[in-house]
Amino acid sequence: MRIILSEDNDILRKSLSFFLESKGFTVDQFSDGKEALDAIETNNYDLILTDINMPGISGMEITQYVRENIGSDVPIIIFTSSGVEQTELDSFDIGANEFIAKPISPAVLLVRINKLLKTRA
Amino acid sequence: MNNTEEPIPHNELARLAALKRYNILDTLPEHAFDDATKLVSYICGVPIAHISFIDESRQWFKSEIGIGVSEVPREISFCRYTIMDSHMVEIPDTHLNDRFKDDPNVTGGFKVRFYAGVPLTTPDGHNIGTICAIDHVCKELNESQRNALSIVAKHVINQLELRTKNIELDNQKKIAERAVLAKDSFLANMSHEIRTPLNAIIGFTDLLAQTELDTVQQDYISNVQIAGENLLLIVNDILDLSKIESGNLVIEAQPFNLKKTLKHIYKLLKVKVPQGIEFNLFLDADMPDFVIGDQGRLNQILVNLTGNALKFTEEGEVTVSVKLVDETEEHYSLRFSVKDTGIGIPEHKLVTIFERFKQAEESTTRRFGGTGLGLNIVKQLVELHGSEIQVKSKQNRGSEFFFVFHYKKAKHTDKKAESISKDKLGKLKILLCEDNILNQKLVRSVIQNFGFELDIAENGETGIELLSANNYDLVLMDLQMPVKDGYQTTTYIRNEMNLTIPIIAMTAHSLVGEQERCFDVGMDAYVPKPFKQAALLQAIKTVMNKDVNAVKKRRIDFSYLDEMACGDPAFKKEMITLFIEKIPAEVVQLEDVFKSDNHDKVKKLAHNMKSSLDMFMLTDLSACLSIIEEEAISGHFTSEAANQINLLDCGVKEVVKILNEL
Numbered sequence: 173m174r175i176i177l178s179e180d181n182d183i184l185r186k187s188l189s190f191f192l193e194s195k196g197f198t199v200d201q202f203s204d205g206k207e208a209l210d211a212i213e214t215n216n217y218d219l220i221l222t223d224i225n226m227p228g229i230s231g232m233e234i235t236q237y238v239r240e241n242i243g244s245d246v247p248i249i250i251f252t253s254s255g256v257e258q259t260e261l262d263s264f265d266i267g268a269n270e271f272i273a274k275p276i277s278p279a280v281l282l283v284r285i286n287k288l289l290k291t292r293a
Numbered sequence: 294m295n296n297t298e299e300p301i302p303h304n305e306l307a308r309l310a311a312l313k314r315y316n317i318l319d320t321l322p323e324h325a326f327d328d329a330t331k332l333v334s335y336i337c338g339v340p341i342a343h344i345s346f347i348d349e350s351r352q353w354f355k356s357e358i359g360i361g362v363s364e365v366p367r368e369i370s371f372c373r374y375t376i377m378d379s380h381m382v383e384i385p386d387t388h389l390n391d392r393f394k395d396d397p398n399v400t401g402g403f404k405v406r407f408y409a410g411v412p413l414t415t416p417d418g419h420n421i422g423t424i425c426a427i428d429h430v431c432k433e434l435n436e437s438q439r440n441a442l443s444i445v446a447k448h449v450i451n452q453l454e455l456r457t458k459n460i461e462l463d464n465q466k467k468i469a470e471r472a473v474l475a476k477d478s479f480l481a482n483m484s485h486e487i488r489t490p491l492n493a494i495i496g497f498t499d500l501l502a503q504t505e506l507d508t509v510q511q512d513y514i515s516n517v518q519i520a521g522e523n524l525l526l527i528v529n530d531i532l533d534l535s536k537i538e539s540g541n542l543v544i545e546a547q548p549f550n551l552k553k554t555l556k557h558i559y560k561l562l563k564v565k566v567p568q569g570i571e572f573n574l575f576l577d578a579d580m581p582d583f584v585i586g587d588q589g590r591l592n593q594i595l596v597n598l599t600g601n602a603l604k605f606t607e608e609g610e611v612t613v614s615v616k617l618v619d620e621t622e623e624h625y626s627l628r629f630s631v632k633d634t635g636i637g638i639p640e641h642k643l644v645t646i647f648e649r650f651k652q653a654e655e656s657t658t659r660r661f662g663g664t665g666l667g668l669n670i671v672k673q674l675v676e677l678h679g680s681e682i683q684v685k686s687k688q689n690r691g692s693e694f695f696f697v698f699h700y701k702k703a704k705h706t707d708k709k710a711e712s713i714s715k716d717k718l719g720k721l722k723i724l725l726c727e728d729n730i731l732n733q734k735l736v737r738s739v740i741q742n743f744g745f746e747l748d749i750a751e752n753g754e755t756g757i758e759l760l761s762a763n764n765y766d767l768v769l770m771d772l773q774m775p776v777k778d779g780y781q782t783t784t785y786i787r788n789e790m791n792l793t794i795p796i797i798a799m800t801a802h803s804l805v806g807e808q809e810r811c812f813d814v815g816m817d818a819y820v821p822k823p824f825k826q827a828a829l830l831q832a833i834k835t836v837m838n839k840d841v842n843a844v845k846k847r848r849i850d851f852s853y854l855d856e857m858a859c860g861d862p863a864f865k866k867e868m869i870t871l872f873i874e875k876i877p878a879e880v881v882q883l884e885d886v887f888k889s890d891n892h893d894k895v896k897k898l899a900h901n902m903k904s905s906l907d908m909f910m911l912t913d914l915s916a917c918l919s920i921i922e923e924e925a926i927s928g929h930f931t932s933e934a935a936n937q938i939n940l941l942d943c944g945v946k947e948v949v950k951i952l953n954e955l
Contacts (some may be wrong), residue, residue, distance in 0.1 A: 183871055183902035187857035192858040241679055253900065275907035278856050 173289060174198045174215070176206035178222040178234065184276075191278045192285075205229030209293065210239060219285060220248045232266060239267035250274070250276035251276060298637055299489040299767075300377050302420065308376075311419035312346055315453050316460070318353055326356040327426070329445050334358050336441045337409065344413070344449055346422035347376055359427075363879065369398060372399070375410035376420035381439060386431040409430035409439075411446040418456070424449055462468065481485035487528050491729040492823035495521040499826065500738050511691060523856065525823060530666045537673045544677050549588035552576060555615060558595050562603065570606055575614035581625055584700035590674050591698070593816035595629065598665045598694045609634025609691070610787070623702055630695035635690040647682070648673040716836055721762065722747040722918070726756035726770040726782060727799070736769065736799075739826050743833075753777025753787035757785055765794060767833060772800040772807075777807045781813050785813040795836035799824060826850045849951055850910040869952050880938075880945050883921075887930065887938055896925035911948060917941040 173243035175192060179185040180203045188198075189199040200215070202208035206228035212220065218237065231250050237246050248273040270284050304451040311319070323780055324803050329454040341359035343750055347350045350876070352370040353362055367373055387393040398405050407428035412420035424446045426434075434442070460951045498521060502514045534540040555786040559574040566572040595613065602611045611633045618625035638646060647668050674681040675696045686692035724739055727733050728751050740747040748763070750756035754776045760768070768786070772779035779798060785791050797818045798811040808819050851865070858865040879902050899922040906915040917937040924934040 179904075182875065182900050183868055183908050184904040186871070187854065187868060187908060190861070190864050191857045191859060194861070225897070253903065274904060275853065 173218045174200070175221060175285075176211060176215070176217045177209060178220075178226060178231065179203045180202070180226050188278070192282075194268060195282060197285075203208055203218045203227075204233070205234055209234050212238060213242065217246060218289060220282075221251070222248065223251045230249065235266050235268050247274075247285075247291075248255070249281070249284060249288070262288060300373050302377055304419065308421060309348060310417040311415050312348060312421040315421070317346060317355060317453060317456075318348060320355070322356060322365070322458075326449065328355040329449050330358055332630060333424060333426050333442060334444055336445075337432075337438050339407070339426040339428040341403070341425075341427035341429075342425060344422065344424050345370075346370060346413075347372060353424075360669060363875075369396075370424040371396075371398070371405065371408055372410050372501065374423060375425075376412050378412060379414065381409060381411045381443060383439070383561045385433045403427070404429050406430050406466055409434055409442060411442050413446055413450055413453075415450060451952045460468060465941070475923060477535060480531065484532050487524075488822055489732070490566055491521065491525060491528070491764075493729075493735055495525065495823040496735040496739070497731075500735075501741075503742075508889040521823075523604055531672060533670055534666060534673075536676070542677065543672075544590060544676075545587040546585050546701065547588065548583055548585050550582055551580065551584050551591075551615075551700075552582050554588055555613070557597070558592060558599070559613065562596065562599050565600075565840070566603060566611070566876075567607075569608050570603065571610035572694070573610060573612040573614075575612060577614075577616045577627075579617045579625060579700070580615055580891060581700075582721075583703040584625060585698045586626075586698065590678070591629075593809070594671050594674050594749045595631065597671050598631040601667065602631050602635060602692070606635030606691070611635075617699060624699045625702060626697055626699050628695060632693040634691040637689050637690050637692055638684070638686040640686075642682055643686060646684070680734075718745075720832065721766040721833070721837070722748075723758055723767045723769060723833075724756060724765045725769045726750045726752065726753055726773075727769070728752055728774045729771070732771070739829065743824070743830060753782030754787070755781065756782055757790070758791070760786065761790065762796075767836065768794055768796045769799050769822075770796050772811075776799065779816075780810065783811075783814045783816055797829075797832050797836060799829075818914065849948060853910050854908055869955065872905065872909065873949050873952055876902070876945055877949055879905075880942050884938055884942070887921075887934065890926045890930065892928050892930075895930075896922055899925060900926050909948065911944065914941055914944045914948075917944070 175197050175198070177185060177189055177192070177199050179188065179201070182203070182272055185203060186203050189201045192199045199215075200211060202211060202228075205222075205226035206224065208226075209229055211217075212234070220234070222234050224231040226234075235248050235250065236246065238246065247269045248267070248270045249272060251274055252271050253274045272281060272284065330342050330344055334340070341357075343354050343357035343360055345354045346359075347353075347367060347370065349367070349368050352372055354360060374392070374691070383662060384390050384393060386754045387396070387399045389406060393408075394407075404458060405427055407579075408425065410423045410425040413422040414420050424442065426442065469690055489596065495518070498514060500518050502518065506514060518936055533542065555574060555576060559572075561570055599611065599613055611631070614630045614632070616628045616630075617625060618628045671694075672682050678695050678696075678698055680698055682694060682696045684692060684694050723745050723843050724749055725733065725736050727736065728747065733749050733751075737747050737749065748759055748765070750759050752774045755769075757777070758767070759765075770779040770783060773781075777785070779800070786794070786796065794814045795818070797814050797820055798808075798816045799820050799822055800807065800811075813818050817836040820829050820832050821833065846938075854868055859895075860869070883895065883902070884899050886898060899918045903915050903918045903922075906918065917940050920937045921941075924930050
């Protein structure tokens with residue numbers, strides 16, 4: 173399974189990648205929203221993980237682009253920092269499949285990912 | 294031998310007394326004596342030789358070859374005759390000697406055939422023993438051998454004298470050491486006895502000066518204050534000397550503002566400058582603001598030298614100048630000079646002025662005052678800095694004292710000393726353990742001035758009772774108290790009551806090693822008496838803050854990171870390293886954009902940093918960032934955000950320290 177992870181905090185991004193790779197996923201990681209979107213356009217990912225606040229293009233914009241411009245229904249999980257940023261509702265409105273509030277529990281993330289991939293499969 | 298009349302020297306009693314004085318009888322063998330015996334045996338070519346001493350009843354051998362016993366009765370000793378004589382007794386063949394031919398030691402026993410004995414004569418003329426050469430065959434010594442034997446005899450006596458004097462010296466040394474100890478404890482006690490009342494004088498004068506006074510009263514009070522400070526200086530001088538002597542004075546290495554210090558000294562002394570004298574301070578334009586060194590001691594040195602210069606100058610000028618003479622990557626070399634146009638010092642006195650209690654003229658003390666300790670302390674302080682004080686002077690023209698200090702460079706930070714105020718401390722409830730009523734009153738007034746509450750125990754025992762009955766934030770502890778002293782009380786509080794309550798020692802001892810002892814028994818701070826109000830408040834603030842930190846001693850929870858790392862220690866380590874590299878720099882960056890009021894950047898950075906801190910479960914620091922972020926979003930920073938950045942900065946430093954120690 174190939175996952176793209178878009179998160180601008182180094183420590184969190186590297187940790188999540190390491191965690192997911194340990195669980196058998198292939199992870200492409202990006203710290204810039206624009207670069208992530210370029211990768212999504214050229215590659216075929218099974219799942220998209222993206223933070224909302226990103227330099228370049230935000231996670232919301234990525235989601236919107238994937239759904240409207242690319243027309244893909246690839247599962248998207250958005251990371252939010254609750255209270256400060258957009259609400260859960262917003263994320264669902266634009267077509268995200270899940271939202272996870274930071275700090276992200278790796279176990280919860282794994283459950284959600286598996287659920288989404290299973291549904292899709 | 295049938296001679297019933299035993300040979301007894303005419304001065305036998307005095308001789309025995311002389312022998313006793315050397316304390317040689319029944320001592321262990323000593324190399325010096327054994328060597329002399331061997332020498333006799335070699336020189337005379339005999340198998341038997343000895344050094345012996347004769348008391349009332351026996352001949353005791355200090356050293357012997359070929360005899361094999363440690364003593365024989367005096368009645369059978371050949372040597373009892375030798376000590377009757379002042380010269381060597383030589384019997385080439387005992388069989389031909391009327392006195393000895395029938396002696397049991399000739400016919401049997403040691404089978405003595407040849408005997409040569411020299412009396413061991415003390416400097417006051419007593420024959421206390423002998424040195425002998427003995428053989429089983431007939432023999433005659435030649436002149437050189439006889440001479441040699443006499444010389445060895447003299448050496449043995451010298452050895453005895455030396456031995457006695459060494460013992461005496463040892464005793465004197467012990468007495469001297471005891472005297473030094475007595476002097477130290479005298480100084481300690483005197484300093485205590487003087488400082489206790491001085492504490493009350495200075496403290497109450499300070500309080501009095503803070504009340505409403507008319508100008509005349511103000512003048513009187515300020516005179517009392519100055520006299521009190523001067524008296525304190527003298528007591529401190531004496532204490533410093535005892536500290537220097539015992540090697541217990543340590544030169545500190547703390548960053549301080551050199552220029553500020555010098556200007557402060559200048560201002561302080563400026564008020565004392567008599568009319569008609571120009572007082573200057575010249576600072577090198579290139580000299581650094583900050584250095585690492587001992588501010589207090591530099592202050593002491595310069596105040597002392599400048600004070601002298603002003604005292605001995607009636608007209609002209611006194612100039613303090615500081616010049617940067619060398620600079621390396623790590624050090625500044627600064628030349629400090631105090632120059633005057635005063636009475637000067639005669640050339641032959643240039644060395645002795647640095648000696649204790651010596652001033653240039655015997656009459657100086659009477660004319661100019663002073664303890665005669667100042668320059669000696671200055672000299673030693675300069676030497677403790679690894680430098681040397683030098684002086685140039687011409688009589689009636691003036692003097693210049695100068696020295697070069699090598700200060701380590703300091704990072705350019707003007708850390709503002711926290712202003713002395715009681716904010717944030719709230720209303721503390723303080724317990725004072727102190728037996729002196731004057732000091733109780735003084736501390737009560739000062740503590741009430743600070744706005745704190747104070748209970749007083751007149752000894753440690755009562756202090757412990759109060760402490761178990763009430764809740765206190767802090768204990769002020771006198772060291773010398775009846776019933777239970779400060780050390781015992783603190784030990785009890787720490788070990789029996791298991792309390793971590795901050796304890797500040799307040800003491801007039803100010804003796805070397807005392808501070809360490811206070812910390813050893815578990816006290817948190819130390820305020821010497823007479824105490825300055827500011828110093829006490831600073832100590833209170835320090836221990837109260839320390840207490841808060843101690844309670845919140847941070848423990849980093851790695852469970853989150855561990856979950857992410859799936860138990861891989863290398864990855865965990867990689868993340869820790871990343872944190873150490875990244876986060877402190879980000880805090881600095883955050884401070885920068887905060888200072889430049891860049892709300893957008895602050896918001897983004899704070900937001901981003903939160904994820905890093907969450908990874909290490911630093912929820913309190915993450916909360917700081919949330920507050921900062923919220924303020925940034927609102928577009929207006931208050932002092933709260935600044936506080937949170939400070940907290941964050943301290944917290945991150947602490948975390949990095951802990952991570953580095955892993």
